[in-house]
Amino acid sequence: MDPNLYLWHEEGFQLETLNGEIVLLHPVRNIIIHGSQTASLVWQLCDGSRTVGAIVELLSAAYPESADDIQNDVPAAIQMLINQGALTTK
Amino acid sequence: MSAQKLSRREALKLLAAATGAAALSTLPPAWSKPDLQVGALPAHAQTSLLHILNTPFLPAEIDLGQSYCWDGIIIRFTAAITPPTAGIVLQYSLSYNPTGAPGAITSPNPTTGTVATNASGQASIDVTVLPASPFFGTEGTLTVVWSFVNPADGTNSVSQNHDIVVAC
Numbered sequence: 316m317d318p319n320l321y322l323w324h325e326e327g328f329q330l331e332t333l334n335g336e337i338v339l340l341h342p343v344r345n346i347i348i349h350g351s352q353t354a355s356l357v358w359q360l361c362d363g364s365r366t367v368g369a370i371v372e373l374l375s376a377a378y379p380e381s382a383d384d385i386q387n388d389v390p391a392a393i394q395m396l397i398n399q400g401a402l403t404t405k
Numbered sequence: 406m407s408a409q410k411l412s413r414r415e416a417l418k419l420l421a422a423a424t425g426a427a428a429l430s431t432l433p434p435a436w437s438k439p440d441l442q443v444g445a446l447p448a449h450a451q452t453s454l455l456h457i458l459n460t461p462f463l464p465a466e467i468d469l470g471q472s473y474c475w476d477g478i479i480i481r482f483t484a485a486i487t488p489p490t491a492g493i494v495l496q497y498s499l500s501y502n503p504t505g506a507p508g509a510i511t512s513p514n515p516t517t518g519t520v521a522t523n524a525s526g527q528a529s530i531d532v533t534v535l536p537a538s539p540f541f542g543t544e545g546t547l548t549v550v551w552s553f554v555n556p557a558d559g560t561n562s563v564s565q566n567h568d569i570v571v572a573c
Binding site for chain 2 (some may be wrong): 336345346347348350352353355357359360364374376379385389391392396399
């Protein structure tokens with residue numbers, strides 16, 4: 316995944332959070348996505364102001380002991396959200 | 406500022422601000438592989454796509470070769486829905502209010518009916534008005550009101566007026 320991509324939330328999803336976890340609902344497209352706490356972090360950082368690389372850097376700084384995992388986990392989670400139509404890129 | 410130069414605490418503060426966390430303690434204490442589960446909503450939580458009805462075109466006079474004023478005038482009214490979808494059934498209701506010499510709608514008959522949208526999301530009707538007398542013509546205002554037949558397709562209605570003059 317290109318680390319210079321900017322990411323936005325796709326319109327039409329309703330957001331619910333519970334204990335840090337996230338539930339995204341798209342009633343028209345009949346989709347529900349449940350995300351763990353870390354998936355919730357990734358989703359919320361994809362607000363159009365950060366690139367994939369910037370998100371990875373920020374999370375790596377916050378969780379330095381897992382920096383290596385974050386390099387792979389974050390792009391994978393973003394790609395899944397893109398595949399489900401929940402994120403769009405520029 | 407590069408995130409790589411941030412201290413952990415600074416990064417956590419940025420995360421808290423970006424995610425609306427009330428306190429750093431509400432952030433995950435350690436990183437774990439993001440888990441995303443995708444499913445389908447139960448039927449009762451689904452909603453159908455509602456369309457919006459509008460009239461993007463002015464009524465247009467249709468020339469079908471009427472030679473004389475007593476052949477009347479034909480006006481085409483067009484409604485459209487957003488997003489464009491074929492097969493959405495719209496109801497029309499027509500009325501003619503003469504302001505001069507009298508006349509009447511002769512087609513469509515009756516003056517209420519239904520028509521389905523085409524692939525562009527548009528539906529049209531051609532309305533014929535004939536003067537009551539071949540000597541005086543007619544003058545007045547044609548009105549059409551469009552609405553959805555099925556409320557699950559959309560709920561708004563629109564009306565459109567067109568002034569006509571058939572001079573003899």
